[in-house]
Amino acid sequence: MTAPYELVYYTGVPGRGEHVRLILEEAGSPYQDTRALSFEKAREVVVHWKDAGGHGNPKYFAPPLFKHGDLVIAQTPNILMYLGRKLGLSGSQEEDAYRVNALALTALDGLSNEAHDSHHPIALMLPYEEQKEESRRRSQYWIKNRLPSHLEYWQKVLESENVSPGPWLLGSTFTYADLVLFQCLDGTTYAFPKAMEQTKASGKYDRVFKLWEDVKARPNIAAYLASERRQKYQDWGIYRHYPENDLVVEPENINASPS
Incomplete structure (x- = not known):
């Protein structure tokens, strides 16, 4: 289709729509984005496409939504799979x-969804201030157990001999899974800078952090990150930095196995 790519997402934070932006920016593919709209106007567009996509498109539960011609699709991994092939x-x-x-889903499950749930462990509709105690406890467990478990997995993938040698998750072949992992690592570092610095300093996940740096250095990504198009993290998105939740783990507990 010659129709433009259109991303429909809330304005103001990177969020789940950021993964879609990254794949389009990496490919140098032009796209329209509700990012340029005010928050209120972007929300109006989101509501419109959720309720009236038309052309056989069903209603959708939540953004990001992606429009290409008459096709409107939802769910970040679904959009990425569509664009990845194109x-x-x-x-x-x-x-x-x-x-x-599968790699993208794993990154989103562990380093996006779980990271998000650390600051809203009881209910999404409750303000953080009403679940601070539970959030701190959840964050402590996540940093001690789940974070090293996820980083260890990605280190093993990057060290695997099942694919061709190279710096990426599929060896020498760069894919959108590398972009997803980059964004997840980047957001987690914003949310838990002390914890991530400690894991990086351990040297146990050197391939993982090298991938993060290598993706940042890719020409199109570097230009995008330096531009005004890249939205800043704020404490109402997926990744939120609450200093009281950013814990330094005792060395003997860094690689504790999750129960």
């Missing part, structure tokens, strides 16, 4: 699309 970022083999999707 933009050549789903791997070099046909079967790689499923491998890349």
